[in-house]
Amino acid sequence: MKEVLLSDLLAGALHRDAEQPLQRQIYDIVRRCVLDHTLLPGQRLPSSRALAADIGVSRITITLAYDRLIAENYLSSRGGSGTFVEHTVERPLTAASPAALQRHRPALSTRGAANGSRRGGLAQHTGAFVPGIADAGLFPFHLWRRLVARHLNKSDLSLAGYAKDGAGFMPLRQAISNYLRISRSVVCEPAQVILTAGTHQSVDLCARLLADPGDAALVESPCHWAFPLVLDAAGLRVHAATLDEHGIALADTTLPRRARLAITSPSHQYPTGVVMPLARRLELLQAARAAGLWVIEDDYDSEFRYDGAPIPSLQGLDTDGRVIYMGTFSKTMFAGLRFSYIVVPPHIADACAQACARLYRPGHLHLQAALADFMNDGHFAQNIKRMRVEYGERQRLLRIALQARAGGLVTLSEARAGLHVYARLDRAVSVARLTAAADEEALVLGVPHFLPEHAARDRNAVVLGYGGVPAARIDDGVARFARALDKAVATARTRAARG
Amino acid sequence: MKEVLLSDLLAGALHRDAEQPLQRQIYDIVRRCVLDHTLLPGQRLPSSRALAADIGVSRITITLAYDRLIAENYLSSRGGSGTFVEHTVERPLTAASPAALQRHRPALSTRGAANGSRRGGLAQHTGAFVPGIADAGLFPFHLWRRLVARHLNKSDLSLAGYAKDGAGFMPLRQAISNYLRISRSVVCEPAQVILTAGTHQSVDLCARLLADPGDAALVESPCHWAFPLVLDAAGLRVHAATLDEHGIALADTTLPRRARLAITSPSHQYPTGVVMPLARRLELLQAARAAGLWVIEDDYDSEFRYDGAPIPSLQGLDTDGRVIYMGTFSKTMFAGLRFSYIVVPPHIADACAQACARLYRPGHLHLQAALADFMNDGHFAQNIKRMRVEYGERQRLLRIALQARAGGLVTLSEARAGLHVYARLDRAVSVARLTAAADEEALVLGVPHFLPEHAARDRNAVVLGYGGVPAARIDDGVARFARALDKAVATARTRAARG
Structure with a gap:
């Protein structure tokens, strides 16, 4: 050459x-x-x-x-x-032939292909009626910015490192513990509070700490889409527990072999909105005791109750040390903050902290310090109080509008709580046709996540979130929803007439 | 009553x-x-x-x-x-008897107990000679604070939500892609860059996407403690590949059955400091092609080279699309920031983004936007340039002091790079006695993480990090290290004399 x-x-x-x-x-x-x-x-x-x-x-x-x-x-x-x-290259590196590549190129694993394709949460986070999203537009970012900036300096360099204690910044855990004891009747010391990077990580941590691959977990059906997904990714077999008008009914559920844990949202079942009465809570704890199950209580939006009746946590009733309480700042602060927490019984608190440090290597201590200030300075309680009024009014308007515009076709969940209502649909409406029609109206509807064994006839429902809809725009959103409903029913009738 | x-x-x-x-x-x-x-x-x-x-x-x-x-x-x-x-409580809730609790209280799972107890990373993150930590005391927090504060407002509410695209904030992925193409010869488009919450998550994501439970992964021995831990937690069998003076030697390694991936740190093997020459890189790619293996390239500290010879990435040599490039901001920014990234071949980029969104539900977009600005405004390159001079000087002083004070007992890794040196110890010194003696001198030494099959005779080494030690305090640290060495040798001699 x-x-x-x-x-x-x-x-x-x-x-x-x-x-x-x-x-x-x-x-x-x-x-x-x-x-x-x-x-x-x-x-x-x-x-x-x-x-x-x-x-x-x-x-x-x-x-x-x-x-x-x-x-x-x-x-x-x-x-x-x-x-x-240069002589460094002793053997020529040649590109593999397309045929060889086809043969040799490594592919995604079986679980990788599944995780890379299956449906997860909605990609859209604002507008009518994306469920489960707090209104970031009303969050006091001017206060939050000041507190974050206060800590982003060199006065405490340990905040720039990894969390020494995998469970998080102790003053924040103290503030959370105070808050939960007072407002949620959670029985806990700060050492029992474990910070996580969101509810996904809370569930992942529980799954890995409390269960081995091949063990079974019980969830409600419908439930948050992440629960079966994260449990499955941690190697657990996921089964639906019986869910009735009082919430999860563990005593009526045939337990799968190697059942190790159950996840429930007793204070405002997600998404159906069922509120579990005290008697069922006690029955649940007794059934869990008899079966030797861990109970994971997801208390994701209990800060927002609009009829004044607080519901104490399940954890506060537990005398065995079998309830893990799970909460989040995604609804009370803003979703992208990525702080959630679990409260674990004292006998496993050290192991949880250690497992966090080992499995996730957490950090973000500047933000945790700012959040501790936000709570201790009273901004957290103040913001909840303010947003409770706002969200309560939105839910009130949503109920009025839905009753007026679509009362014949939807039945709403009763609880005056949270950031969504669960709307059961008349059997003339199909969810698939409704979401398609809603899409044409620039609406996003939450579709409940059912487990495969859930009866098809009970799946006729959508979730309507109002965290992303200002009060002034609720009626317009409902008008569009009503149009979508009509369209879906008309399509059904046309098809029925043709068929 | x-x-x-x-x-x-x-x-x-x-x-x-x-x-x-x-x-x-x-x-x-x-x-x-x-x-x-x-x-x-x-x-x-x-x-x-x-x-x-x-x-x-x-x-x-x-x-x-x-x-x-x-x-x-x-x-x-x-x-x-x-x-x-009230009549709500129909059946009395009685505390279980201690005996019944003993029988019924749910316990940690097998893997939970293991994860809750085994040793992870060091809890201490500053001082002589904690390995692998950047000096947060020199980080320009005044700039960072300003950029973070710039985004913590309501001008773009989508930043307060979850990351719509699970792979992260696109302008940041664009900035990382530009940086890697120029400085590391990584061949990539922004869509191939996947943001993660740290190297733990990077490895977890790779393990779940590329391998199924029961598959085997190859790592170097010694390696970062997190690799075997996270791979094992994801259900993989972890084996050591052959590691010689040119780095990982895949061609000389007997592959376990169902081997799916190998993790290597070619540019500065962690912790031994071996730099893989170009010829071995090509050999590695060819061996991986023959075996159909994914190769994960951990390029954790390549920004810090002090002898001027940049080493292009392994990823840039890959023509098959089998190398996953892994980098982190923990060394170039500060450890608690919790941003790392992987660069994946185009054919799996969408699946990776989707899997992130599903498995981790990421957020922190305000911080990602600030980091994009930090890079685009030139602060990132500027900070690396400044810290390269600083760390280079520290390593130079460390080598001089170690040679002068302990030259007879330690042999140092050669690469003028990174934030640590690897110190092989004379066989008269035992690592256990040395770390105990170092503890009395208020020193923290890194202990290399070997795989169980690693020969005991080759384990006589410690890792000395200088990221947490100002130049002016290096000599004092080495003096204490030399005293600890002498003590460890004297103890050994006394024991030998007695025995």
């Missing part, structure tokens, strides 16, 4: 009108030719001046490309005697 | 000098007595005035406790006729 070949090669391969600079194109071509031995080890390359003249580019372009190739050991410069192809 | 019993009960159980307010004590006692039917459903309780007089506390204390118990449905108030125990 002669030196002249490089200029021929470049002359033929350079795209002068391409977006990529010529210098980079030359670098790429020479590098590839060194790697595949089109340019042989030891071969002398033309001088930058000669090459520049040959292919008609500026000399500095060639010099810059050569310099980088020399710095990266593809070429070497031997003083005055020229530029040479 | 008569009403008088409640006053007797309270009079006997209240601790007037306890930290807990009397009102809370009364609430707790009454609630417990309602739950276990010491106070029977329907029973009339004394008026707040009468009870207050009976037990000698202020009436407001009783009123507040009663109000809360009424609000939580333990008691009810029937206008003028008094306060009654």
Whole structure:
């Protein structure tokens, strides 16, 4: 191979009108030719001046490309005697043939392909009627910004490191513990509070700490989409427990073998809105005791009750140390903050903290310090109080509008609570047709996540969230929802008439 | 049971000098007595005035406790006729006997117990010679604070939500992609860059996407403690690949059955510091192609090279799409920031983004936007440049001091790179005795994480980090290290003489 070949090669391969600079194109071509031995080890390359003249580019372009190739050991410069192809590449690296690639290219694993394709949460987080989202537009970012900025400095360098204690920043755990004891009747000390990076991580941590691969977990059906997904990803078999008008009914559920834990949302079942009465709570704890089950209580939106009756937590009734209480800042602060927490019985608190440190290597202590201030300075309680009024009014308006515009076709969940209502649909409406019609009205509806064994006839419902809908726009959203409903019913009737 | 019993009960159980307010004590006692039917459903309780007089506390204390118990449905108030125990509790909830608890209380799972106890990373993150930590004391927090504060407002509410695209904030992925293409010869488009919450999550994501439970993964031995831990937690069997003076030697490794992936740190093997030459890189890619393995390239500290020779990434040599490039902001920014990234081949980029959204539900977009600005405004490159000078000087001083004070007992890794040196110890020194002696000198030494099959004779080494040690304090740290070494050798000699 002669030196002249490089200029021929470049002359033929350079795209002068391409977006990529010529210098980079030359670098790429020479590098590839060194790697595949089109340019042989030891071969002398033309001088930058000669090459520049040959292919008609500026000399500095060639010099810059050569310099980088020399710095990266593809070429070497031997003083005055020229530029040479390095000997480092002993065997040419050739691209695999397409057939060989097909045969050899590693693919996603079975679980990887499943995780990479199945439906998760909605991608849209604002507007009517995306469920489960707090209204970030009303969050006091001016206060939050000030508190975060207060800690982003060098006065305490330990905040810039990993969380020494995997369970999080102790003053924040103290503030959460105070809050939960007072407002949720949770029985806990700060050491029992474990910070996580969101409810996904809370469930993952529980699954890995409390169950082994192949063990079974019980969930409600419908439930939050993440629960079966995260439990399954942790190797658990997921089964639906019986769910009735008083919530999860563990005593009526045939337990699968190796059942280890149950997840429930007793204070405002997600998404059906069922509120579990005290008697059922006690029955649940007794059934869990008899079966030796861990109970994970998801108390995701209990801060927002609009009829004044607080419901104490299940955890506060537990005398065995079998309830893990799970809460989040996603609804009381804003979703992207990514702080949730679990409260665990004292006898496993150290193990939980250690497992967090090992499995997740948590940090974000500046934010945790700011959040502790936000709570201790009273902003947290203040914000909840303010938002409770706001969300309560939105739910009131939503109920009025739905009753007026679509009362014949939907039946709403009763609880005056949370950030959504559960709307059971008349059997003339199909959820698939309704969501399609809603899409045409620029509406997003939550579709409840049922477990496969859930009877098809009981699946006729949608979830309407109002966290992303200002009060003034609720009626308009409902008007569009009513139009979508009518369209879905009309389609059904047309089809029935045709069929 | 008569009403008088409640006053007797309270009079006997209240601790007037306890930290807990009397009102809370009364609430707790009454609630417990309602739950276990010491106070029977329907029973009339004394008026707040009468009870207050009976037990000698202020009436407001009783009123507040009663109000809360009424609000939580333990008691009810029937206008003028008094306060009654509610009927909600049908069956008394009794605490399990200690024996029954022993039998029934759910325990941690097998993997939970393992994860809750095994050693992870060091809890200490500053001082001589904690390995792998950036010096947060030199980080420009004044700039970072300004950029974070710039985004913590309501101008873009989508930043307050979950990451719509599970792979992260696109302008940040664009900035990372530009950076990696220029400085690390990584071949990538922004869509191939997947943001993670740290290297733990990067490895977890790879393990779940690329391998199924029971598949095998190859790691270097020694390696970062998190790799075997996270791979094992994801259900993989972890094996050591051969590691020699040129790095991982896949071609010389007997592959376990169902081998799916290998993790390597070619640019500065962690912790031994071996730099993989180009020829070995090509050999590695060819061996991986032959075996159909995914290769995960951990490029954790390649920003810090002090002898001027950049080493292009393994990813840039890959023509098959089998290399996953892994990088982190923990060394270039600060550890607690919790942003790392992987660069994946185009054919699995969408699946990776989707899996992130599903498995982790990421957020922190305000911080991602600030980080994009930090990079695009040039602060990131500027900070690396500044810290490269600083760390280079620290390593130089560390080498000089170690040579002078302990040259006969330690042999240092050669690479002028990173935030640590690997110190092989004379066989007269035992690592256990050395770390014990170092502890007395208030020093923290990194102990390399070897796989079980690693030969005991090759384990005689410690890792010395200087990210947490200002240049002016290096010599003092080394003096203490030398004293610890002498002590460890003297102990060994005394024992040998005795034995």
